[in-house]
Amino acid sequence: MKIKNNDPRLMNSAASAGDGSGSSWYSIRNAAEGKPDAPIEVFLYDQIGDWGIRAADFIRDLNAADDGKRPVVVAINSIGGDVWDGLAIHNVLRRMGDRVTARIDGLAASIASVIAMGAHKVVMPDNAMLMIHNPATVAMGESGDLRAVADFMDQAKQCLIACYRVKASGMDVDTLSKMMNETTWLTAQESLALGFADEIAPTVNMQASAAMTAAVGRMGNAPVALMAALKDSAESVPPDLTSEPEPVIQAVDAVAMAALAAELCNSAQLPSVAVMRVVAVSALASEQAVRNSVNEAIAIRDMTLTAKLPEMAASLIAAGISIDAARERLFNKLVTAAGEELDATPPDETPIKPTACGPNAHSIYAQRRSPAANPITIRGLS
Structure with a gap:
């Protein structure tokens, strides 16, 4: 059977960080009460797309809070996710102009780093990191189908490179492509030198979870220093003794x-x-x-x-x-x-009483005279 791959779903993510069971942290905080110049703060602390932060929800919520004048601060700590949701968020931020600042509070990996590039200004604390790599997908079918998917992914990669060059305009396409091929992790200082970041802020406490730590740990070239920081952050949160212990998450291939x-x-x-x-x-x-x-x-x-x-x-x-x-x-x-409405009213379950009727003389006579009712039987002699 020939399998066609139409519009394959592309992921640009370090790895799956959970199952959507409630670990999401996404909010828009409007701090304008009594402070007309206070920024709108957007927290993207989850995966992009699927059960995480969907572009449709992000755009709807941001439009509801935005007055078109106040600054917008987008705080990012994400391993990435769906390419198309991320590109949509990136383009929305770009259209908002110089009012938007992206603040990478911990990690901006994969498509989350592309979202950051949509901001006019990118600020990274000196212990934050940024990661770029190639998009990925799952495909099946004949060789021609797989070649078509590979060509489509190459086109998607060019879209991501164009997003990175919005900030890192001094970098050529070949260099960026090589960095994506190798899954490159960048410190705040390296990001500033290459043009991905505009400012380095003082160190902040990194926010992490066991799921994020496990996801980053499954990713190639993950820096030892980042893993240690994520581990320390996850362990620094005091345990809630009143709740059930969380099940151990086993890494899968x-x-x-x-x-x-x-x-x-x-x-x-x-x-x-x-x-x-x-x-x-x-x-x-x-x-x-x-x-x-x-x-x-x-x-x-x-x-x-x-x-x-x-x-x-x-x-x-x-x-x-x-x-x-x-x-x-x-x-x-x-x-x-069917072209008609269905009647959902339950049927009347009252039993129908049979109508009593007396004997009919004509019917009885007709039955007796009928040849079928009175067959002639010929018996042999014994």
Whole structure:
């Protein structure tokens, strides 16, 4: 079966930092009360996209708080995430002009570093870091399909390079490309020298979590000093003795989990978009999470076949919605196609009483005269 990869989902992230179970820290603080010149502070302390910080939410919330005049400070501590969400946020910040300052409070990695480049001014404490590398995706299909995906990723990389050169205009494309190939980590001083940062601020306490520390630890070339700082930061938070201890997060091989997702989707003959769904929904957290997500995609595909709407399989699977939500959409589609409203009133369960009627003489006589009712039987002699 030929698998097509249309609009592959690109990630520019150090690694998965969690499962979206509530570790998100994203807020916009409007400190204008009585202080007309007070800045709007935006905290991007999570992954970009998916269960983290989605561009649509960011733009909506920022527009609601922004008066078009006051300065905006975007505080960043993120391992990155979805390329397209990050590019959208980058472009929004650029359009706001010289009112925007990006402050890298700990780490701006991958697409989070691209978001920082959208600000007019980038400030880094002297213990913060910035990381750049190539975008990544999961793909499957024939050789021609994979070549097309590779070409698409090269184009996406050029988009990221263009974003970096907004700040580091003195760097040539080849040098930036080589740095991305090698997964380059930059200190505040190095970022300032190359043009990625405009100012170095005094050291601040780095905010970290066990999930972020684990994610950065799985990334190539992660500096020892950064890992130590993240570890110290996570351990410096006093434990909450009233709550249950958090389960130990076991590191998994994301590449192996992505390969398993592609293999299972291909074996089940699911649409090519199913692989992206499995990667997003399962976060490649474990083999069981991948298998559960594949089974959900299979169930949704089978529902569309039962409803005789197979053309909806790809869109419902790609949407990343639950089985119940997919069932509801199929039901609504069937109702619309029927062209009439369904009556949801429960039926009257009162039993119908039979109507009594007396004997009919004509009917009885007719039955007796009927040849079928009175067959002639010929018996042999014994």
